[in-house]
Amino acid sequence: MSVVISITNQKGGVGKTTSAVNIAYYLAKAGKKVLLVDFDPQGNATSGLGVDKDKLNITMSDVMLGKKLLKDTIIATDYKNLWLAPSTPHLANTEAELAQAERRFSRLKVAIESVANQYDFILIDSPPSLSLLTVNGLIAARYILLPVQAEFYALEGLGQLLETMKLVRKNINPTLDLLGVLPTMINSRTSLSQQVYEEIKQHFPGKVFKQTIPRNIRLAEAPSYGVPIGEYDKWSKGARAYKAVAKEVIERVG
Numbered sequence: 001m002s003v004v005i006s007i008t009n010q011k012g013g014v015g016k017t018t019s020a021v022n023i024a025y026y027l028a029k030a031g032k033k034v035l036l037v038d039f040d041p042q043g044n045a046t047s048g049l050g051v052d053k054d055k056l057n058i059t060m061s062d063v064m065l066g067k068k069l070l071k072d073t074i075i076a077t078d079y080k081n082l083w084l085a086p087s088t089p090h091l092a093n094t095e096a097e098l099a100q101a102e103r104r105f106s107r108l109k110v111a112i113e114s115v116a117n118q119y120d121f122i123l124i125d126s127p128p129s130l131s132l133l134t135v136n137g138l139i140a141a142r143y144i145l146l147p148v149q150a151e152f153y154a155l156e157g158l159g160q161l162l163e164t165m166k167l168v169r170k171n172i173n174p175t176l177d178l179l180g181v182l183p184t185m186i187n188s189r190t191s192l193s194q195q196v197y198e199e200i201k202q203h204f205p206g207k208v209f210k211q212t213i214p215r216n217i218r219l220a221e222a223p224s225y226g227v228p229i230g231e232y233d234k235w236s237k238g239a240r241a242y243k244a245v246a247k248e249v250i251e252r253v254g
């Protein structure tokens, strides 16, 4: 069975997609079979893997509406062991359409269970909100990986996410667990960044990844070429950091 990890933080621009794409890539490089589910209407993980959103016929939107099976949306990427379930902006309309639908919170879970025996890891890239989609991700997942940007206000709003996580655990998914908090965009030259990093460690004792993600321009450039960092500049600091995080993910799920 696969390990399902939802990469979640309702705050925008904290490094969810960058983490999802690059951890998925390095897990695949390590020989794990990986499915990356793009579950954000922005479709950034989809374009980040070089997939042209305009050419997609079947997406996560169809899966959520019950029109297609998850296995029909999955496409092979250019990389061995790595598959993608893509999304486009249609997913935003889908969310509105689902607002009153039956079993609307567990649709992703049911879909993922139907393919779970084919992958070692299934990573879900969540949108920047505590929406129906995000909650579907939390219900489908065994673990949450929480990227936190090392900047002022980093911890603000996290209480709400942890509260949602508790509710999901209590009502429907008792085994949901925090896999780890991943500090991102750390700027080693500013004391603020270091200070926030210390604060994150205090706030989540024992839960912070040993390996953190530095602010690295190469990580920001890679998506414009539609490739993971390991294909764009594998010796960059960002690449080496994500490779080490993927290794830590494997250790943590043990």
Ligand code: ATP
Residues within 6 Å of the ligand: 011, 012, 013, 014, 015, 016, 017, 018, 019, 040, 042, 044, 126, 127, 128, 184, 185, 186, 213, 214, 215, 216, 217, 219, 220, 221, 223, 238
């Ligand atoms: P959203 O909430 O909109 O989905 P996100 O949490 O998925 O955003 P990303 O898209 O991964 O965040 O990152 C936000 C921006 O910061 C992007 O332009 C990305 O390329 C850039 N970025 C991410 N991580 C780093 C990093 N470690 N160093 C430099 N730039 C980064």
Ligand code: MG
Residues within 6 Å of the ligand: 016, 017, 018, 040, 044, 125, 126
């Ligand atoms: Mg994103």
